Structures are given as structure tokens and as C-alpha cells.
Amino acid sequence: xxxxxxxxxxxxxxxxxxxxxxxxxxxxxxxxxxxxxxxxxxxxxxxxxxxxxxxxxxxxxxxxxxxxxxxxxxxxxxxxxxxxxxxxxxxxxxxxxxxxxxxxxxxxxxxxxxxxxxxxxxxxxxxxxxxxxxxxxxxxxxxxxxxxxxxxxxxxxxxxxxxxxxxxxxxxxxxxxxxxxxxxxxxxxxxxxxxxxxxxxxxxxxxxxxxxxxxxxxxxxxxxxxxxxxxxxxxxxxxxxxxxxxxxxxxxxxxxxxxxxxxxxxxxxxxxxxxxxxxxxxxxxxxxxxxxxxxxxxxxxxxxxxxxxxxxxxxxxxxxxxxxxxxxx
DNA sequence: AAAATCAGCAACCGCAGTGAA
DNA sequence: TTTCACTGCGGTTGCTGATTT
Numbered sequence: 001x002x003x004x005x006x007x008x009x010x011x012x013x014x015x016x017x018x019x020x021x022x023x024x025x026x027x028x029x030x031x032x033x034x035x036x037x038x039x040x041x042x043x044x045x046x047x048x049x050x051x052x053x054x055x056x057x058x059x060x061x062x063x064x065x066x067x068x069x070x071x072x073x074x075x076x077x078x079x080x081x082x083x084x085x086x087x088x089x090x091x092x093x094x095x096x097x098x099x100x101x102x103x104x105x106x107x108x109x110x111x112x113x114x115x116x117x118x119x120x121x122x123x124x125x126x127x128x129x130x131x132x133x134x135x136x137x138x139x140x141x142x143x144x145x146x147x148x149x150x151x152x153x154x155x156x157x158x159x160x161x162x163x164x165x166x167x168x169x170x171x172x173x174x175x176x177x178x179x180x181x182x183x184x185x186x187x188x189x190x191x192x193x194x195x196x197x198x199x200x201x202x203x204x205x206x207x208x209x210x211x212x213x214x215x216x217x218x219x220x221x222x223x224x225x226x227x228x229x230x231x232x233x234x235x236x237x238x239x240x241x242x243x244x245x246x247x248x249x250x251x252x253x254x255x256x257x258x259x260x261x262x263x264x265x266x267x268x269x270x271x272x273x274x275x276x277x278x279x280x281x282x283x284x285x286x287x288x289x290x291x292x293x294x295x296x297x298x299x300x301x302x303x304x305x306x307x308x309x310x311x312x313x314x315x316x317x318x319x320x321x322x323x324x325x326x327x328x329x
Numbered sequence: 330a331a332a333a334t335c336a337g338c339a340a341c342c343g344c345a346g347t348g349a350a
Numbered sequence: 351t352t353t354c355a356c357t358g359c360g361g362t363t364g365c366t367g368a369t370t371t
Contacts, residue, residue, distance in 0.1 A: 016339070016365080039356065055357080056340065091359060106360075107338050 013048045017057055021047055025054055026062045034058075060101045067099030071108055079105060079113060 013021075028045040035041065038051035047054065060066075071079075075097055082093045088109075090102035097105065 014341075037356080050341090052342090052357085053340075059358095060339075088360065102359075103339075111337055 011048065012042075012050045012053070014050075014053070017061075021049070022057070022062060025058060029058060029062075056103075060103050065099050066101065068104075071100075075100070076113060076116075079109060080117070083109065 024045055024047060028041075032044075034055075035044070038055040041051055041054050042049045045054070049057075078096055079093055082089075082096060086092060088106070090106045090109075094100050094102040094105050
């Protein structure tokens, strides 16, 4: 049995909304609200529209405080950061940009921001020296990973499913003329406690294994024996003990040096030490001839604070737990 | 000036998650 | 426990205006 259609498609209007339709819908919702039922709303309003269409029109265009027009550099930074961390979860990204809709951000990414990064990538490839894979660096990164989990405290015993995307761990690579040493870092609360110039991808399984082991050693309950249920920290405790808003700090940092600098700084950075197998293979293959535009290619373009994972994920733990697969107790 | 191509974006489609019955 | 209506989401389509040939 097929799914029942949400409306009678033959008797609903489609296509662009007229000003009259807009004002009808807006006036009704402002006066009565949606009533929690979009399907019956068009009938109440007197519109020959599908409920889903009404919902979309309201959310993307008519509701108050919608921001249209150019995106700021800061918004660009946030979108890039979050896309790198969580992928195309536009609703989550939109939640971090007041007044912007997921549809807006999705369109903006697909039509402009992606191209901007691709252009940078092309320039980077044109100037990148060829580098081999460095196993010592790999060991360093593994140690780095272990240290990360060793220094994290599981303050929120949320049961957690790993999101499907691979999670990027990246050490911060300040542009060369902006490097910050440890003491200065603590003083100005940037918390850039890593000085390595490596970026590391950890697969979902690697992260699960590490966190599960770590949590087991901390006597935290680990629900089940697979990665689908692990306990994670929902807080960010930098080494100086100050609980910080990592994303905000990152944005402050990028704003201080400019997105272009951050992107361009990778031109002088060897990205070939990525642990993820696919990236390893990519690195070992010829880099001079490929014209790939996949996100694997784009991703190394953006540098991140000590850990994107630790700075970004708390937002979702607090604001959008269901997207992280938090299980109901 | 006209046709072709491109870019931006609003809207649609179908799937998955959720919760009520 | 199962079914199903509803909602929300991400991917895709198609329209429109701008730009290029």
C-alpha cells in the first residue's frame, strides 16, 4: 500500500506565491498561529495550497526576522566550519545563523561558497609541493587523539549515536604571521594549545573506539558494545580550565585574520598526513592531474581550532540533541 | 538585437523520524 | 506492537533575470 498523498495534488495551486496569498497566510498565522497542523491550515486560511507549501512559505519567507541578502564574512566562516564538521545538515547550520533559513544557506553554499572554496583549492594545488606520507606524523596524530580523549571529562552522560559523517579532527594552523604560543594563547583565551601543522581525519570507528575505551577507563556506563551508544563529553574543557565557547573563539580568530588568510595558509601546509585511509590513498595517488571537486578535496582547505569536534558538537548536544542521535532514556 | 548560457533562488518532492491511536 | 498521519529535512527542479556570445 502506498503512502497517502498529503493533499489533492490536482486541486492545489503550485508555483510562485502571489502577494495576496502571502498576506492571507501571514495574517492568519499571526492571528491564530499554525494550530500545530499544517495540513488543515490552507483550508482555514482559504488558500488552495498544499499544507507543506504553506509551511515552507512561512518558514522561508513570511515569518518575522527573516534575513535576506548578502551573507557576511562571519556567516561564511560559520557555514564553512559547520559544513566541515557535520556536512550538509542545513537546519543545524541555520540554527547558528539567526534570521537565515536552511534553504537560504543551502542555496548560498551550492551557488557561491562552494565555488569560492574550489577556487582556493585550485590555487592551492597549483602551488603545493609534493610530499610523501609521514608515518612519524601518523604516530603523533594517534597520540594526539589519545590525549584528546584522555583530557576530556564526561560531564554529561548522554547516550549518543555517532553521526554518520566522518568527523574531522584538525589542529589549528594559524597563518604563519599569526602563530600564537602557549602562554599567549592562555592569556588571550584563544586556547590554541596545539602547535602541530597536521590535520587528521578520524573515522567514526576510530572515534568510537577511543571514546569507548576512554570512558570505560573512567567508569562511565557505555551502553551496548557498538558505537551506536557511547557516552561523550558535552563540554569543552581547554587545558587552561576555562570552559569556552569554541565556535565563538574560532570565529573571533578567523575574523581577526580573515577567512582568506585561513584558506590561503593551507597553501603552504602539507595536508598529506591525514590518517583516514581514503585520504591516504588520495595523497599517494598523483596530485597533479586530478581535477576532483569532491568534498574530500575541499575539506583540507579550512583550518580549524584544536578540535572542531570539541568546539562544535556541544552546540548540538544542547540545542539539537536529536540530530546527534541522543537516545531517549 | 537575439539566442544561448549562467547564476540565483523559490518551490517542490520524497524520505525518514515521530507520536498518537 | 503496529499502523499511519503529520512534520521536518535534504536533494532536486525549474523559473527568472543577468550576462555572454
